[in-house]
Amino acid sequence: MKxxxxxxxxAIIMIGCQQQNQSNNENLNSIKGSQAKTFKKQNSENxxxxxxxxxxxxxELDTMSHQELMALVHExxxxxxxxxxxxxxxxxxxxxxxxxxxVLNSTPSAKKLLIGRDKGIVTSSSNVKxxxxxxxxxxxxxxxxxxxxxxxxxxxxTKDEELLDWIKKxxxxxxxxxxxxxxxxxxxxxxxxxxxxxxxxxxxxxxKLSLYxxxxxxxxxxxxxxxxxxxxxxxxxxxxxxLVDHIxxxxxxxxxxxxxxxxxxxxxxGGHPDKTDPVIxxxxxxxxxxxxxxxxxxxx
Amino acid sequence: MKxxxxxxxxAIIMIGCQQQNQSNNENLNSIKGSQAKTFKKQNSENxxxxxxxxxxxxxELDTMSHQELMALVHExxxxxxxxxxxxxxxxxxxxxxxxxxxVLNSTPSAKKLLIGRDKGIVTSSSNVKxxxxxxxxxxxxxxxxxxxxxxxxxxxxTKDEELLDWIKKxxxxxxxxxxxxxxxxxxxxxxxxxxxxxxxxxxxxxxKLSLYxxxxxxxxxxxxxxxxxxxxxxxxxxxxxxLVDHIxxxxxxxxxxxxxxxxxxxxxxGGHPDKTDPVIxxxxxxxxxxxxxxxxxxxx
Numbered sequence: 136m137k138x139x140x141x142x143x144x145x146a147i148i149m150i151g152c153q154q155q156n157q158s159n160n161e162n163l164n165s166i167k168g169s170q171a172k173t174f175k176k177q178n179s180e181n182x183x184x185x186x187x188x189x190x191x192x193x194x195e196l197d198t199m200s201h202q203e204l205m206a207l208v209h210e211x212x213x214x215x216x217x218x219x220x221x222x223x224x225x226x227x228x229x230x231x232x233x234x235x236x237x238v239l240n241s242t243p244s245a246k247k248l249l250i251g252r253d254k255g256i257v258t259s260s261s262n263v264k265x266x267x268x269x270x271x272x273x274x275x276x277x278x279x280x281x282x283x284x285x286x287x288x289x290x291x292x293t294k295d296e297e298l299l300d301w302i303k304k305x306x307x308x309x310x311x312x313x314x315x316x317x318x319x320x321x322x323x324x325x326x327x328x329x330x331x332x333x334x335x336x337x338x339x340x341x342x343k344l345s346l347y348x349x350x351x352x353x354x355x356x357x358x359x360x361x362x363x364x365x366x367x368x369x370x371x372x373x374x375x376x377x378l379v380d381h382i383x384x385x386x387x388x389x390x391x392x393x394x395x396x397x398x399x400x401x402x403x404x405g406g407h408p409d410k411t412d413p414v415i416x417x418x419x420x421x422x423x424x425x426x427x428x429x430x431x432x433x434x435x
Numbered sequence: 436m437k438x439x440x441x442x443x444x445x446a447i448i449m450i451g452c453q454q455q456n457q458s459n460n461e462n463l464n465s466i467k468g469s470q471a472k473t474f475k476k477q478n479s480e481n482x483x484x485x486x487x488x489x490x491x492x493x494x495e496l497d498t499m500s501h502q503e504l505m506a507l508v509h510e511x512x513x514x515x516x517x518x519x520x521x522x523x524x525x526x527x528x529x530x531x532x533x534x535x536x537x538v539l540n541s542t543p544s545a546k547k548l549l550i551g552r553d554k555g556i557v558t559s560s561s562n563v564k565x566x567x568x569x570x571x572x573x574x575x576x577x578x579x580x581x582x583x584x585x586x587x588x589x590x591x592x593t594k595d596e597e598l599l600d601w602i603k604k605x606x607x608x609x610x611x612x613x614x615x616x617x618x619x620x621x622x623x624x625x626x627x628x629x630x631x632x633x634x635x636x637x638x639x640x641x642x643k644l645s646l647y648x649x650x651x652x653x654x655x656x657x658x659x660x661x662x663x664x665x666x667x668x669x670x671x672x673x674x675x676x677x678l679v680d681h682i683x684x685x686x687x688x689x690x691x692x693x694x695x696x697x698x699x700x701x702x703x704x705g706g707h708p709d710k711t712d713p714v715i716x717x718x719x720x721x722x723x724x725x726x727x728x729x730x731x732x733x734x735x
Binding site: 181182183190191193196201204207208229230233234236237240247249256261262263264265266316336337355366367368369370372373376377380385386388389390392393394395396397398399400401402403405406407408410411412413414415416417418419421 | 481482483490491493496501504507508529530533534536537540547549556561562563564565566616636637655666667668669670672673676677680685686688689690692693694695696697698699700701702703705706707708710711712713714715716717718719721
């Protein structure tokens with residue numbers, strides 16, 4: 136569904152609410168805070184209740200102005216994020232970037248930037264050509280930096296000193312430094328995962344992360360302080376929802392999940408070596424090996 | 436991970452295998468066919484076994500040539516797909532298109548085309564600018580057409596007679612005509628869902644589909660003959676994996692799921708009105724209403 140609309144409404148109306156209904160918000164939030172505890176262990180249904188603990192009727196919601204409705208769903212954020220940058224480099228894996236963007240795009244107020252290694256058209260490993268308005272030369276500061284993974288392009292990025300220097304610079308003042316999939320290889324190569332817990336794509340996960348002094352944790356996503364990392368590709372969606380939940384609260388995160396109808400139901404069990412036929416695991420490992428080998432050989 | 440590599444290997448090596456090892460393949464497939472029945476109800480692990488029913492060891496797999504390995508994982512496809520086109524129009528929702536593309540991109544041999552309503556840069560609702568090499572004027576035939584959804588842009592597309600005519604033309608000779616999310620509104624407006632079972636984004640799903648004579652089924656994805664439709668946004672990934680499973684078989688589909696590490700684990704229950712706080716449901720509905728209302732009003 137149309138994403139621009141949501142941040143716009145959120146941004147405009149939330150800001151309006153925050154200015155005009157601040158005391159009202161505080162009341163609502165303190166009420167919701169105590170309710171949240173009561174209902175936290177239950178299903179997420181019926182979380183936003185009236186002060187007397189009963190559910191709003193449709194008629195009651197219908198009579199609310201936009202401002203009142205926004206005040207009702209508004210939660211005090213844990214943090215403020217003014218800029219979110221997603222790095223695109225030649226050969227990144229498209230869904231590594233576009234999954235998180237689909238989630239993070241709905242965060243209010245924050246400016247979202249697709250930042251190319253170079254300006255112009257950046258081509259993903261699947262040949263999707265995205266026009267970016269910014270290159271790394273244009274950006275000196277971000278509150279959140281997201282680095283997607285890939286295979287050949289990602290390996291090359293781990294050797295790109297100029298890119299790594301830029302990542303280190305951004306990281307110095309970021310509130311969140313985030314990787315998806317093998318994007319963790321790049322964070323690692325920039326020296327940012329030394330001694331940290333992290334996850335990455337299943338392919339040689341432990342071996343790859345230990346190269347950079349990181350401790351691999353076998354999780355869908357994890358964070359060690361401001362460093363958030365996810366497992367392969369689609370795990371970036373789970374991580375991004377967790378990030379929004381952490382930063383802006385459950386109402387916001389749940390709105391986004393509903394916007395994405397993110398109630399996944401894969402047609403078969405799979406998507407992780409533990410759930411995949413061993414021959415298919417082996418086959419994919421060998422494909423990745425074959426993809427990387429020419430690069431590794433060329434370094435000798 | 437690098438996608439190009441997979442179709443390339445699959446395409447080149449599979450074709451090689453099919454020519455050179457055809458009788459071998461037939462043997463393997465008839466063996467695997469009977470095994471598949473035996474193991475179908477179990478976890479997908481250990482599906483590809485030796486003819487004697489035992490698992491391959493790592494050493495045995497290591498001694499296999501690429502061709503032998505490909506012959507082992509190859510299954511006789513149900514169908515052949517030479518061209519897959521994903522339609523991009525102004526204001527489409529990015530993940531509606533990019534989720535399925537991430538899956539379908541790995542199908543061997545098939546040429547994948549991003550097709551703009553117009554040539555050049557197509558801008559998604561979240562302001563992602565993709566350069567397309569083809570417009571609808573360039574394409575007369577596709578084996579599979581995928582139509583993403585959105586909100587305002589999608590509603591406008593349902594009124595775009597030239598676009599609808601093109602969709603009808605492509606549908607005449609397609610093997611699969613597919614929609615994601617509110618893309619079903621467009622299929623419906625083209626008259627292609629009349630009397631058919633279909634699903635779509637949760638927002639006014641039944642009301643919207645009944646406008647076009649379709650029967651709404653509350654499923655993550657569904658098909659009625661060659662018409663495959665999915666629920667909102669992320670459901671396009673589930674549907675696309677089911678499509679690959681249907682067309683190319685489980686080994687292929689499982690390889691792609693592993694490539695995407697598609698073993699989703701949302702950080703909280705949600706993503707469907709049945710699993711979302713009622714106030715958040717209401718809030719999102721009202722946001723969508725507010726997005727569409729100016730368009731509906733302008734038609735009066």
